[in-house]
Amino acid sequence: AQSVTQPDIHITVSEGASLELRCNYSYGATPYLFWYVQSPGQGLQLLLKYFSGDTLVQGIKGFEAEFKRSQSSFNLRKPSVHWSDAAEYFCAVGGPSNDYKLSFGAGTTVTVRA
Amino acid sequence: DAGITQSPRHKVTETGTPVTLRCHQTENHRYMYWYRQDPGHGLRLIHYSYGVKDTDKGEVSDGYSVSRSKTEDFLLTLESATSSQTSVYFCAMTGTGDGYTFGSGTRLTVV
Numbered sequence: 001a002q003s004v005t006q007p008d009i010h011i012t013v014s015e016g017a018s019l020e021l022r023c024n025y026s027y028g029a030t031p032y033l034f035w036y037v038q039s040p041g042q043g044l045q046l047l048l049k050y051f052s053g054d055t056l057v058q059g060i061k062g063f064e065a066e067f068k069r070s071q072s073s074f075n076l077r078k079p080s081v082h083w084s085d086a087a088e089y090f091c092a093v094g095g096p097s098n099d100y101k102l103s104f105g106a107g108t109t110v111t112v113r114a
Numbered sequence: 115d116a117g118i119t120q121s122p123r124h125k126v127t128e129t130g131t132p133v134t135l136r137c138h139q140t141e142n143h144r145y146m147y148w149y150r151q152d153p154g155h156g157l158r159l160i161h162y163s164y165g166v167k168d169t170d171k172g173e174v175s176d177g178y179s180v181s182r183s184k185t186e187d188f189l190l191t192l193e194s195a196t197s198s199q200t201s202v203y204f205c206a207m208t209g210t211g212d213g214y215t216f217g218s219g220t221r222l223t224v225v
Contacts, residue, residue, distance in 0.1 A: 034214075090157070099162065104156035
């Protein structure tokens with residue numbers, strides 16, 4: 001079975017500070033990993049994805065994520081947060097071994113304070 | 115989003131009535147999915163399709179059925195709507211799993 005755990009339900013960070021969102025996954029084969037962001041009332045926007053190769057992945061809006069197979073983790077980071085980064089963030093895992101079904105974490109809500 | 119549309123965008127229905135949500139794609143992708151989104155649960159898979167007339171259950175399939183008679187259309191039916199099915203429903207598609215496109219969502223309220 002595949003699953004994703006996002007341990008932090010809510011994170012508050014000051015504007016300009018760094019941000020790290022944690023994601024742990026369970027998957028029986030080589031995973032495809034994704035981070036999505038969702039603003040209130042909106043759809044999902046892909047931030048970045050990992051399939052293979054370099055374990056440090058760069059995404060849009062200045063985000064990056066690091067795949068650590070030994071820790072089954074795919075944590076998302078941003079060096080300096082902007083007020084517009086306030087949103088809900090979802091980590092997801094899938095892959096070719098199960099019809100590319102994606103399993104999502106419960107999400108982490110990020111609040112940015114001035 | 116580009117290549118995939120959901121209808122309706124909003125719907126209010128009464129308990130016990132059947133409801134059908136439609137997902138339409140123009141990318142000829144093989145795989146299509148229906149998810150529901152609820153606070154504290156992220157997105158959970160209801161049903162998915164891996165080809166025309168090929169469908170399978172997801173983790174929260176009770177009370178839902180799907181059909182895919184054409185590559186471009188994937189229908190989700192709530193056979194007898196209940197208040198617990200009040201949710202936001204997202205359709206998604208992929209060709210080879212390297213990229214997913216999500217619809218804009220359908221907000222369903224069951225009263």
